[in-house]
Amino acid sequence: AQRVTQPEKLLSVFKGAPVELKCNYSYSGSPELFWYVQYSRQRLQLLLRHISRESIKGFTADLNKGETSFHLKKPFAQEEDSAMYYCAPPSGNQFYFGTGTSLTVIP
Amino acid sequence: KAGVTQTPRYLIKTRGQQVTLSCSPISGHRSVSWYQQTPGQGLQFLFEYFSETQRNKGNFPGRFSGRQFSNSRSEMNVSTLELGDSALYLCASSLGQPNTEAFFGQGTRLTVV
Numbered sequence: 304a305q306r307v308t309q310p311e312k313l314l315s316v317f318k319g320a321p322v323e324l325k326c327n328y329s330y331s332g333s334p335e336l337f338w339y340v341q342y343s344r345q346r347l348q349l350l351l352r353h354i355s356r357e358s359i360k361g362f363t364a365d366l367n368k369g370e371t372s373f374h375l376k377k378p379f380a381q382e383e384d385s386a387m388y389y390c391a392p393p394s395g396n397q398f399y400f401g402t403g404t405s406l407t408v409i410p
Numbered sequence: 411k412a413g414v415t416q417t418p419r420y421l422i423k424t425r426g427q428q429v430t431l432s433c434s435p436i437s438g439h440r441s442v443s444w445y446q447q448t449p450g451q452g453l454q455f456l457f458e459y460f461s462e463t464q465r466n467k468g469n470f471p472g473r474f475s476g477r478q479f480s481n482s483r484s485e486m487n488v489s490t491l492e493l494g495d496s497a498l499y500l501c502a503s504s505l506g507q508p509n510t511e512a513f514f515g516q517g518t519r520l521t522v523v
Contacts, residue, residue, distance in 0.1 A: 400453035
């Protein structure tokens, strides 16, 4: 089964600083990877998926097959980015979520 | 378009009791998945239903069961509740094709005392 590791449970950055949330996967083949986000008191929602290669809310994520990583990056963090972030490979119709990283952006 | 709706939002039950949680998917979505969210374990997949059939199952004991109705609404049942079953239970719906976006409900917060 697909598995991912999010090594940081908690991450704090100052507003305006770059932010990188790490995600490493440990399976072979061509991974399909998603990032989901959960803002305070809101439901879990899709942030972006690697296959679309798009930037959402200033976030990007590049699949690095050599390093087996799919880190989420944003050049300038905003206070509204404070949330719980989950890296998630799907398998069919189920997601194998990582343990999540709680991001706090300090004003 | 209405989102995924879960009822009830909060439940308090006693050890040994059973509980039923309900999920109404987005109109047109035939796949409903259930997840358990706890601070220590994160989000863990319970099972997925598609067209009234359980299509995938996670690694949970048989006390956890579910079903799906012809209108795609789904219920999850937990019997003989244990303290460790206290968690946020999330339901997600999707069109049912592999590797497509799942839309989540706000969850049911179950507390077992």
